[in-house]
Amino acid sequence: MYKHFSKEQLAHQYSPSSCVKDIKIYINTYIQKSKLAKEKALKDKLVHTDLAYSSSIDTTLDLYLPYNFKRPGHQKQKLQVYIHGGYWQELSKEESSFAATNFQKHHCYFAVIDYSLAPHASLTEIVEQNRLAIVWLYQHAQEYGYDKNEIYLCGSSAGAHLAIMMLYTNWSEYISCDQLNNLVTPIKGICAVSGIYDLTPIAQTYINEPLQLTEDEILTNSPLLLPMKGAEQMPCNIIISYGQNETTEFKRQSQELKEKLSLLGYQVCFHEIAERNHFDVILDLANENTWLFTQVLKQMDLHCAFNKE
Template sequence: MYRGFSKSELSQQYSPSSCVDDIATFINAYVQQSKVAKNKALNNKLVLTDLNYHSHKDTLLDLYLPEHQQQNLQNKPKLQVYIHGGYWQELSKEESCFAASNFQAHNCYFAVINYSLAPNASLSEIVEQNRQALAWLYQNADYYGYDQNEIYLSGSSAGAHLAIMMLQTDWTNYIDNQYLSADGQFSFIKGICAVSGIYDLTPIAQTYINEPLQLSPLEITKNSPLLGKMTTAEINPCKVIVSYGNNETAEFKRQSQALLKKLTLLGYPVRFQEISDRNHFDVILDLANPDSWLFNEILKQMSLPLAKS
């Protein structure tokens, strides 16, 4: 078994709910806070819903507009994109817009990506859908009014994995030639915030989590940031935040620490933090809190005024 764990120990290490009394409490918080944020945006006509970024019924996103629209076309608002977690098999954009109001209040566009879930899609297909979503957002920036050169990405758990997978992406396969430089190099994601993610999928194949995923050895290697080839920061300049809650399993913490080491060796500037009094599920809710360390680190990453005095 992986790293000498027994089967039951491995399942416990990769079951985030083992650290909390009732996971439903946190899922309900996602649902309720997202409902409030979306209803507020709908009432103020500050959200565009169900924009189809590809040809599948699941490939939709919601785009939240800043509270205060600027008229200065030379200084367009920036875009923060959120990828939800749920072990690639649960949740959707509807439970994942809880941070929208906070970003809108700080003059940001905020997009939430929906994607197909296992077992209806393989992990490779899920990764591809998120790449298509990011490419669509880049190429439609002028139409919707945000800065094409100021796109940032955040994700929680499986969403953190998907966010980091974007650093293993050859965007020349997704972006129209008109945007590419003469040397063929191209990158547009300026920052990533990865919270409580899994970056080596090897142990997942040995747990109950793999039942809907059915990961093959090839798919594990292809979709594991810690195993696959990642571009250097010189080629793909991007600031990264890696974080998790202090009340998480040892394996979730170790995976983030391993990612920190790899990113640092590749030259990426990384802000790293274990956040106290947080678990795997509520740590990401800090994105909705203007006074939190996590949200203020994202503001720094985006070169925006801090919310915290």
């Protein structure tokens, strides 16, 4: 087994619900807050829904527009992209727009990505789909009005893993050098919350049943196992965080990622968020007064005061 854990202990460590009384409370909160955000955006005509970013099934995204979108002469705004969790096998963009209204109020575009879920797609395919979503967003910036050089990612749990995997991408294979404006990455910042960055233990738990991870997939999709470029070669600002009420393994994985990235020269903002668990910590993105949302605004260089509408 993995490290010193028994099979039962390992399953407990990688079951985030082991730290909460009822996971359904948080899932229902995702659903209700996301429904309200989408209904409001549809009423205000400030969202484009079900935009297809590839020809594969379930590969669509919703793009929310900022509240100041219709102002004449406004500058192109920045884009925050949210990648949902669910252990690569659950949830969708429909439960993932809970923070949309908050970002819209702060004059940001906000995108939520749908991707195929296991067992209908392998983890390698899921990672690739998220790359294609970023490419699509980069290439359609002019059409929708945001700044293609100001794209930021945030992911929760499995979504945090997917967001960090975007650092392990040769973007010139997807976007021409001319389109990239001689940059090596279209991503300026990543916020990874409560993520899994070494898949080795996952393969030894019930979580692997729909994933069916191979040894090669574990190696090529584990940020803690892969060699990576330093910050000078792949510049990107990083936030890594997790809730106080999470298992020691989730905390360890985040801490080890922070150490790896710091050694490679990345600027990493790292924080354990008090009184939060694996599921409610990401809901802080919907609240402008929280540490997490404030740090994301700072990462986007949007920490100044706004005339909120």
